[in-house]
Amino acid sequence: MQPVLSISRRIRSTPFTERVTAAGVTAYTVYNHMLLPTIFRSLEEDYHHLKNNVQIWDVSCERQIELQGPDSQNLIQLITPRNLSKMKDDQCYYIPVVDDTGGMLNDPVAIKHSQNKWWISIADSDLIYWIKGIAVAKNMNVTITEPDINPLAVQGPKADELMRRVFGEEVVTLKFFRHKKFLFNGKHHIISRSGYSKQGGYEIYTDGFKNGEAIWDRLFNEGQELDVRAGCPNLIERIEGGLLSYGNDITQKNSPYEAGLGKFCSPGLAIDFIGAQALKKQSLEGPQRQIRALFIEGNSIPNCTKPWKVIHGNIKVGQVTSAAWSPDLSKIVAISMIDRKYWEIGNKLEVICPTGRRPAEITEFPFVK
């Protein structure tokens, strides 16, 4: 009944697509013009497995934008309100990227190799167009490419054990959001302690399309007794953990302050970036609405395919953009954007979803029982 996804060259396959297919992927989304699995067995079965074991995720769709050359550092600082001046060469920073009005264009992770070489690991938008447009117009001395890097995430409580078996003891000494090169089959691949779950884990920046399957296979061979499985970012788990999704929970119409990312913005400092003026105003006045965790009453909920109104009485006070039934919390968990006057924790509101009106209550991330 549910429409299938037509795959063409434009919806890019990854080095792991054949393995993912063999592992029984049942649903996909498209992310950065690329296949991203969303479900293998079922949303709930995948969820329990992720929280108890270890999964290998094909997140090749986290495309890298590589900046290389003398103006790299200037360019990356120009596109983000986050102060990058003290960043070390082995650090990863979550950086909001904004336009001249302060609207978010992407929420990537910046991976610093050196002052003159950066990767930007992007969420779902063609951020390379923005960065190249600026660099070309300003005639900056920087080369901007999308290298042949295809990230593979290893996520879940048994991720340390699996990574140790494949990459040796040193890999588990990596600190959160730090990266380092590791050798595999004679080739270096960057590995970071990071990933789009709250279960802990790693991302392997597989270098070279042709090297992907060997890494995948080794992880599965070494992980057999750990019940390693193919997985993917899980809707329930990411909502529970308060992990935002660009395009779902935040869009170009939202500022970083609205997204709750004010702590990553330094519009008052001496750094020069596009949108500084717009953000400075908002940093002083505060945003008019902000991301909030929301419990919704009920024991099942349809898929949120477009924003659901959040109301107080008959006034629209916000919207829900992601929602799912949480088996572990026995509640419906949701991510919403709520107007200032109504955003306090504990506030009782209502959500209008396709099955009707439901009572809801503002809470905090991460969701707890």
Place this chain on the structure above:
Amino acid sequence: MQPVLSISRRIRSTPFTERVTAAGVTAYTVYNHMLLPTIFRSLEEDYHHLKNNVQIWDVSCERQIELQGPDSQNLIQLITPRNLSKMKDDQCYYIPVVDDTGGMLNDPVAIKHSQNKWWISIADSDLIYWIKGIAVAKNMNVTITEPDINPLAVQGPKADELMRRVFGEEVVTLKFFRHKKFLFNGKHHIISRSGYSKQGGYEIYTDGFKNGEAIWDRLFNEGQELDVRAGCPNLIERIEGGLLSYGNDITQKNSPYEAGLGKFCSPGLAIDFIGAQALKKQSLEGPQRQIRALFIEGNSIPNCTKPWKVIHGNIKVGQVTSAAWSPDLSKIVAISMIDRKYWEIGNKLEVICPTGRRPAEITEFPFVK
């Protein structure tokens, strides 16, 4: 067996999604972060119907980028090698958009409203990021937005008759790639004679999400005896007609000359655009490879999900990026990119597709028996 598409807010629904669902869509792709139907009954049944009747297509994913303000004309000329200086206010131009290296970023249709107001009806990439990046960096006096416009295409040999019934006699006087405003339910909507098929037809630039369903419903009511159906760009028909697909047949790695769009490039003239130097070189030397129509032997062919090698003996001489069995031509038709030395019409080559090696022959667009 084939994975379904997970729909979320990030994969945007359109004003017509409920109607498309009711009409029995069976496959989708994602295009500009939006749902684009690809199959209703079957690829072949949809194909025959399109070539004999009239279809209504939800092509809301052809997003519009609106440029408004005194620098609009300068900005749009800056992003394309096509000379726009003689364009009339009611014209639509197919324009390659290239970066500083001459690589294609998109192949949109520019819709001129006036010197100070343009729409750019885009193919699948976030072209607004490129345009905004340039405008912001150059501090140009132009407002760049994505207005709430959702195109609906009316395609097929009976399109004239259906459009006449709904919009009156004047609409059928529209010339190819010309546009005009038409009134519907008290609101003006731009209509052009255009569309992504070779069957003739129109595109209605439905103004306002909430006005979409009324237009859809009227088209279906008036078209009952014409056997109007919900349809979509059809893979077989578009290959037969030689309609290229950005992301499939051409990418950022290709120049307009490689795409066979040299006639739309004026790198020798006085117009100033990004990439002029790179294209000038190629206009003198000619491209090293170019889009070609290709017949492939056989009577069925798998879906082309990644480029297939085209070989001559054991030498790789090109690639196939789109292919389908054509019921009307009783042949397999394909779009390929072939190296200069091998691109002549009539040349015999071979294609390595997932089911093996197949003889192939270069021919011309549009495909004929």
